[in-house]
Amino acid sequence: MSFTDYIKKMLTGQSRSSDSAELSASQTTSSKTEKSGPTILAIDTASTSLSTAVLINGEVKGELYEDMERGQAEHLMSFISQSLEAAGIEFDAVDGIAVTVGPGAFTGMRIGLSTARALGLARKIPVVGVSSLEAVAYGVSERDQQGRNILVALDSKRNEIFAQAFDGRKRPLSAPECVAPRQALMIAPPGDTLLAGDATPRLLTAAAHAPDAFYDTTAPGLPRAGNVARIAASRWDSGENLAPVPMYLRAPDAKRIEDQGPKKDK
Known part of the structure; x- marks a missing residue:
């Protein structure tokens, strides 16, 4: 069953008995083929872009990416459908869904997470979270890295930035933080840092007079769904993926009415 047909059935509330039969047939067919690792649908909407991809036998297929500050909710389903079609599989063949949990834009995080949860619930398959910071670090090439540490800095659209340090094997060296650019530089361990x-660009400006050397990379500045899928697959059996809940490092811009103004005396 195509992804579009599957969504139509979800929306119309049709019985899943036929879905179960189709899934059983699909599993019987796929069992004849050697499988190496889970088939993962990956989604990223946690920043100012939209990206989807499918990981099959360790290979990223059907990866789509587009800068998109608004309109992610309207385009996400279409992106998923196109990624599945380009990967040459139907939604029934997906073993799990990986989604970025932030840090990033509040609305974007909610779009990706709510969609991933709904699809996972409908199919009864796992939904796992991946940090946006780690997904960016994963995109740094070995040619750029050469064993050096990495400091990932994502724009929070405010004065602060979201930052986290990683070692030469892309393992976290610090917790994710929301800090000023100069403070972010202090997160990096001593020595040359990518x-x-x-x-x-904001960090490079702040690093002009830093005692250590900081270098730019050719890595994409925002998460790519292909890397999100690879990270999720590497932790699939160990269960070390993050829970599919938003990673908030700062308070939301919008406050509830009861949170505004002075507190009333009881």
Whole structure:
């Protein structure tokens, strides 16, 4: 069953008995083929872009990416459908869904997470979270890295940035933080450090008089769904993926009415 047909059935509330039969047939067919690792649908909407991809036997297929500050909710389903079609599989063949949990834009995080949860619930398959910061670090090439540490900096659209340090094997060296650019530089361990992420220009400016050397990379400044899928697959059996809940590092811009103004005396 195509992804579009599957969504139509979800929306119309049709019985899943036929779905179960189709899934059973699909599994019988796929069992004849050697499978190496899970088939993962990956989604990223946590920043100012939209990206989807499918990982099959360790190979990324059907990856789509587009800068998109608004309109992610309207385009996400179409992107998923196109990625599945380009990968040459139907939605029934997906073993799990990986989604970025932030840090990033509040609305974007909610779009990706709510969609991933709904699809996972409908199919009864796992939904796992991946940090946006780690997904960017994963995109740094070995040619750029050469064993050096990485400092990922993502734009929060405010004075602060989201930052986290990683070692030469892309393992976290610090917790994700929301800090000023100069404070972010202090997160990096001593020595030469590569900068990655869309807030890199702000860090390079702040690093002009830093005692250590900081270098730009050719890595994409925002997460790519293909890397999100690879990270999720590497932790699939160990269960070390993050829970599919938003990673908030700062308070939301919009406050509830009862949170505004002075507190009333009881």
